[in-house]
Amino acid sequence: MSNTYKSTGSFNYGDLSEIEKDIEDSGLDIKLSHNLDLFKTKRKIDDFIIPNSIASLPMEGGDASEDGKPTELTFRKYERIARGGVGLIWLEAVSVSKEGKSNDKQLWITEENWTDFKKLNDLIKSSAKQEFGEDHNPLTILQLNHSGRYCKVKGKRKPIIATHKKLLDDKLGISKDYHLVTDEYLREVEEDFLQAARLAKKAGFNSVDIKSCHGYLLAELLSAYERGGKYGGKFENRIKLLVDIIDRIREDEYCKGLILSSRLNIYDAVPYPQGWGVNKSSLNPDLNEPKELIKILEDKGVKLISLTMGNPYFIPHINKPYDIGTYTPDESALESCNRLIKGIGEIQKSFPKIHIVGVGYSWFRHMAPYVGAGSLENGLCNIIGFGREGLAYPDFAKDILNDGKMKKNRVCISCSKCSEMKSKIGTCGCVIRDSEVYLPIYNDMKKGEIVKDA
Ligand SMILES: Cc1cc2nc3c(=O)[nH]c(=O)nc-3n(C[C@H](O)[C@H](O)[C@H](O)COP(=O)(O)O)c2cc1C
Ligand code: SF4
Known part of the structure; x- marks a missing residue:
C-alpha cells in the first residue's frame, strides 16, 4: 500500500477532510458519511429490537473475585456503559471453566455465582432504562470463552493447547513435546460451554457468544491443520467444536430463547498452516474458509456475529490499531483500520441477513462517527462496535445519537496502557x-x- 500523506501510526488529523485525503492518497477503501442518523437504526433479531446500531465490544477487565464473581469494579464499568446509550452490550470474556481462565481475576460463571451475574445483567438493564426510558432495552451478550494457550493460574502460564504453532509456542516458551489436549478433553469443553450458556440464560442475558477469536482455544482449533483425530486436519474437523457447541445450545431446552452469537476471527495474521483465514502462500487474508464457516453458522440460525482479526498476544496492531504500543507496526494505523473495516465489509455483503458487528473505529477518536456512518451507509456492517472507547468515554453513544458528535477531550487516544x-x-x-x-x-x-x- 502506498504511503503518501501523514500515514504514520499517530493520529494527527486536524479535520475530516485530512482523513479523507489520506484515505484517497493511500488508496484505501474507508468510507465516510455525515449521516449520523444512521446510528439510530434499530436492528431486529427474532423478537428482540436492538435500539440503535452502536455496540460496546468486550473488554476483559480482570476485576472479578477469585471465584469468578463480578466485583464493584465490574458493576461500575457496566453501569457506566449502560448509561452511555449503546444498543448492544457485548460483555467481556467469561470463562467456562476454572482451568480455562486467562488470569485469576477473570469472570467465571458457575452454579454457585450465577445470581451475581444476574445482578450484573439486571443493573445493566435498569440503568439503561433509568437513563433513556422504559423502551430502551440494550441487547446483552455474555461472551463465553476457554483461554486455551493463554490460560494462567496464580499468575503463571498454564497453556492448554490443541495443536502446536511454532510462532505462538516460541512466544510462550512452549516446547515441541508439550502435551496436546485429547479429543475427550475437547468434548468436556463442549459440555462446559453448554452449562455456562444455561447459567447465562438463567441470569437473564439475551445472548451468549461462543467466542472463537484472538488465538483462544476455539479459535486455535480453526487452524488446527496439523492436529490428528476428530478436531484437526480437514475443515469439517477444525470447525467441529464451535459447531457442536452451537448445536448443543440451540437444541437445549434450558437455553430456549437465547440468541446465539459468536465473536469470530476472519483472519489470524499468522502464516499458514498456523493461521486461519490466511492465504497459503502469503500473509494476505483469504476469507474463503471463514465464509464457509459463516454460511454453516447462518444455516444453524446464528444471526449475530462480531467479526475481528489478529491475535493480541502476537501482532496486536492487527486487532487494535494504536498510536503507542510495544513495537512500531510496519503499516500505518489507518491501513490496519482499513483491513478490519474492508474485510468485515466483504463478509457483511456476502451475508446480508446476518447482523455483523464491525470493529476498527476507536482509533479515529472524535471523527469515528463519520467513519462508522460511512460503513453503515455502504453496508459494510450493521452495527458499529467500539472496544477501548467504552472504557475511555462510556457515554460516547449518547453524544453521537443526541448531539451528532463525540467530545475531543474524552476520546480514547490509543495509548495501549489498558x-x-x-x-x-x-x-x-x-x-x-x-x-x-x-x-x-x-x-x-x-x-x-x-x-x-x-
Ligand atoms: C484491554 C482489552 C481487553 C479486551 N478484552 C476483550 C475480550 O474480553 N473479548 C474480546 O473479544 N475482545 C477483547 N478485546 C478486544 C476489543 O474488544 C476490540 O476488538 C479491540 O480493542 C479493537 O477495538 P477498538 O479499536 O474499538 O478498541 C480487548 C481489548 C483490550 C484493549
Ligand atoms: S486511552 Fe489508552 S488506556 Fe484509555 S482506553 Fe484508550 S488505549 Fe486504553
Whole structure:
C-alpha cells in the first residue's frame, strides 16, 4: 500500500477532510458519511429490537473475585456503559471453566455465582432504562470463552493447547513435546460451554457468544491443520467444536430463547498452516474458509456475529490499531483500520441477513462517527462496535445519537496502557480518561516492576 500523506501510526488529523485525503492518497477503501442518523437504526433479531446500531465490544477487565464473581469494579464499568446509550452490550470474556481462565481475576460463571451475574445483567438493564426510558432495552451478550494457550493460574502460564504453532509456542516458551489436549478433553469443553450458556440464560442475558477469536482455544482449533483425530486436519474437523457447541445450545431446552452469537476471527495474521483465514502462500487474508464457516453458522440460525482479526498476544496492531504500543507496526494505523473495516465489509455483503458487528473505529477518536456512518451507509456492517472507547468515554453513544458528535477531550487516544495492564496484572481500565480509578492501579503496577528490576 502506498504511503503518501501523514500515514504514520499517530493520529494527527486536524479535520475530516485530512482523513479523507489520506484515505484517497493511500488508496484505501474507508468510507465516510455525515449521516449520523444512521446510528439510530434499530436492528431486529427474532423478537428482540436492538435500539440503535452502536455496540460496546468486550473488554476483559480482570476485576472479578477469585471465584469468578463480578466485583464493584465490574458493576461500575457496566453501569457506566449502560448509561452511555449503546444498543448492544457485548460483555467481556467469561470463562467456562476454572482451568480455562486467562488470569485469576477473570469472570467465571458457575452454579454457585450465577445470581451475581444476574445482578450484573439486571443493573445493566435498569440503568439503561433509568437513563433513556422504559423502551430502551440494550441487547446483552455474555461472551463465553476457554483461554486455551493463554490460560494462567496464580499468575503463571498454564497453556492448554490443541495443536502446536511454532510462532505462538516460541512466544510462550512452549516446547515441541508439550502435551496436546485429547479429543475427550475437547468434548468436556463442549459440555462446559453448554452449562455456562444455561447459567447465562438463567441470569437473564439475551445472548451468549461462543467466542472463537484472538488465538483462544476455539479459535486455535480453526487452524488446527496439523492436529490428528476428530478436531484437526480437514475443515469439517477444525470447525467441529464451535459447531457442536452451537448445536448443543440451540437444541437445549434450558437455553430456549437465547440468541446465539459468536465473536469470530476472519483472519489470524499468522502464516499458514498456523493461521486461519490466511492465504497459503502469503500473509494476505483469504476469507474463503471463514465464509464457509459463516454460511454453516447462518444455516444453524446464528444471526449475530462480531467479526475481528489478529491475535493480541502476537501482532496486536492487527486487532487494535494504536498510536503507542510495544513495537512500531510496519503499516500505518489507518491501513490496519482499513483491513478490519474492508474485510468485515466483504463478509457483511456476502451475508446480508446476518447482523455483523464491525470493529476498527476507536482509533479515529472524535471523527469515528463519520467513519462508522460511512460503513453503515455502504453496508459494510450493521452495527458499529467500539472496544477501548467504552472504557475511555462510556457515554460516547449518547453524544453521537443526541448531539451528532463525540467530545475531543474524552476520546480514547490509543495509548495501549489498558492493554499493558491486561497483559501484566490482568486488571485494566482507562488510565487516561478514568484516571481516578485506574491511574493508581497502573502506578502500583509500575512501582512493582521497578522493585522487581532492582
Ligand atoms: C484491554 C482489552 C481487553 C479486551 N478484552 C476483550 C475480550 O474480553 N473479548 C474480546 O473479544 N475482545 C477483547 N478485546 C478486544 C476489543 O474488544 C476490540 O476488538 C479491540 O480493542 C479493537 O477495538 P477498538 O479499536 O474499538 O478498541 C480487548 C481489548 C483490550 C484493549
Ligand atoms: S488506556 Fe484509555 S486511552 Fe489508552 S488505549 Fe486504553 S482506553 Fe484508550
